[in-house]
Amino acid sequence: MAKVDMTDVREKDVNVSDLVFKYMRPEHLPHIWCPGCGNGIIMRDVAQAIEDLKINRNNLVVVSGIGCSSRAAGYFDCSTIHTTHGRAIAFATGIKMARPELEVVVLTGDGDASAIGGNHLIHAARRNIGITVIVMNNTIYGMTGGQYSPTTPTGDYGTTAPYGNIDRPFDVALLAAAAGATYAAHGDCFHVPETTRLIRDGIAHKGFSIIEVADVCPTYYGRKNKKGSAVDMMRNQKENFVTAAQAKRMSPEELEGRYVLGVIQELDFPEYTEAYEKVIEKAQGGAK
Amino acid sequence: MKKELILNSAWCKGCGICVAFCPKGALELARGKVQRKEGTDCILCGQCELRCPDYAIFVQEKEE
Ligand SMILES: Cc1ncc(C[n+]2csc(CCOP(=O)(O)OP(=O)(O)O)c2C)c(N)n1
Ligand code: SF4
Ligand code: SF4
Ligand code: SF4
Ligand SMILES: [Mg+2]
Numbered sequence: 001m002a003k004v005d006m007t008d009v010r011e012k013d014v015n016v017s018d019l020v021f022k023y024m025r026p027e028h029l030p031h032i033w034c035p036g037c038g039n040g041i042i043m044r045d046v047a048q049a050i051e052d053l054k055i056n057r058n059n060l061v062v063v064s065g066i067g068c069s070s071r072a073a074g075y076f077d078c079s080t081i082h083t084t085h086g087r088a089i090a091f092a093t094g095i096k097m098a099r100p101e102l103e104v105v106v107l108t109g110d111g112d113a114s115a116i117g118g119n120h121l122i123h124a125a126r127r128n129i130g131i132t133v134i135v136m137n138n139t140i141y142g143m144t145g146g147q148y149s150p151t152t153p154t155g156d157y158g159t160t161a162p163y164g165n166i167d168r169p170f171d172v173a174l175l176a177a178a179a180g181a182t183y184a185a186h187g188d189c190f191h192v193p194e195t196t197r198l199i200r201d202g203i204a205h206k207g208f209s210i211i212e213v214a215d216v217c218p219t220y221y222g223r224k225n226k227k228g229s230a231v232d233m234m235r236n237q238k239e240n241f242v243t244a245a246q247a248k249r250m251s252p253e254e255l256e257g258r259y260v261l262g263v264i265q266e267l268d269f270p271e272y273t274e275a276y277e278k279v280i281e282k283a284q285g286g287a288k
Numbered sequence: 289m290k291k292e293l294i295l296n297s298a299w300c301k302g303c304g305i306c307v308a309f310c311p312k313g314a315l316e317l318a319r320g321k322v323q324r325k326e327g328t329d330c331i332l333c334g335q336c337e338l339r340c341p342d343y344a345i346f347v348q349e350k351e352e
Contacts, residue, residue, distance in 0.1 A: 003349075015294065015296040015298075016296065016299075016343055016346070017294075017337060017343060017346035017348060018348065020343045020346075024343075029299060029342075029343065030298075030299040030301065030342050030343075030344070031342070033341065035301035035303040035341075035342075036301070036303030036304070036305060036341060037341055038341060039341070040340075040341030040342055040343065041338075041339055041340075041341050044343065190339070192338040192339060193338070229303075229304070230303045230304070230305060230341075231303070231304050231305055231307075234305055234309070234339070235308070238309075
């Protein structure tokens with residue numbers, strides 16, 4: 001692992017890695033999540049991506065909504081805002097419009113992003129505003145006790161689907177891609193280097209980026225659906241999820257039912273705050 | 289630069305992820321906390337650090 005640049009970071013006084021010490025608030029750790037919850041893994045991926053990009057923490061804003069996953073904003077040591085359920089992308093849009101020079105990263109859940117916040121998601125994607133949305137998709141409402149979400153697979157169980165879910169699930173990254181996202185990708189908890197790279201490229205991308213990360217919720221999704229322990233759920237990702245490179249060498253039959261990690265859409269299109277800057281120039285008759 | 293494996297059992301929640309995916313079988317759980325398994329080799333690959341949800345295990349450069 002590459003060395004973390006610890007210049008200007010206060011002296012380490014906790015038994016923790018340089019990366020976590022630099023980007024998180026160790027006084028709030030260990031976090032509140034259940035043993036084996038994938039949220040902590042995804043949060044570390046985000047920190048690593050920011051380190052790899054050498055982004056100054058003073059220019060970084062982490063925005064979240066409400067849910068287990070959205071608690072992540074509280075652990076980052078930068079400008080953070082824990083907003084209301086479903087509105088993280090709306091707040092992030094406002095922040096990016098006011099301060100386009102900032103890196104704005106949204107950490108959100110499947111319910112937060114695609115149920116109550118689905119409208120904000122598709123319109124932010126359509127506008128191509130330069131924020132990065134990381135969806136921690138555990139395919140359930142974790143915080144409120146295991147209700148099914150728009151990403152719960154058909155037939156799976158939730159407290160509100162005791163006989164099995166009859167809805168068809170959204171693929172959130174694909175949904176955003178269809179709405180115009182200029183960077184959309186799928187990651188997971190097991191394949192850490194690949195997912196970190198996808199997050200890094202999403203943050204570096206100019207325009208709206210979404211990385212949907214398959215999460216591990218052993219407590220609600222796992223228990224309701226007899227998926228075993230956190231280790232079993234991670235092993236499922238190891239054995240059944242394939243990287244884009246592996247998928248290229250596989251036949252359609254071999255790919256049947258597999259979750260493929262990697263970029264699903266990457267487009268070049270004007271970024272929203274830059275387009276808006278041009279409107280300001282025009283309105284001021286070029287005499288800015 | 290020499291490296292070493294560090295455990296922070298105060299933060300470990302005993303999920304067993306590091307134990308299950310360590311390529312050398314160098315870890316085990318004891319009373320719900322991670323520990324090094326006697327008679328095994330740790331190759332300092334850092335796989336455990338990447339997947340520990342609680343940042344309770346990591347590889348760092350050894351202070352001389
Ligand atoms: C306006 C509003 N409606 C409902 C809720 C209750 N609520 C809190 S979290 C949540 C769902 C969270 O699911 P998700 O976004 O998938 O996050 P997870 O807990 O699974 O990480 C709901 C419905 C709320 N807090 N505010
Ligand atoms: S309920 Fe699920 S998502 Fe929430 S902290 Fe526990 S394992 Fe994580
Ligand atoms: S560094 Fe590698 S070999 Fe050592 S305990 Fe961690 S996973 Fe196992
Ligand atoms: S992965 Fe982390 S929390 Fe889980 S058993 Fe290992 S050290 Fe403990
Ligand atoms: Mg969820």
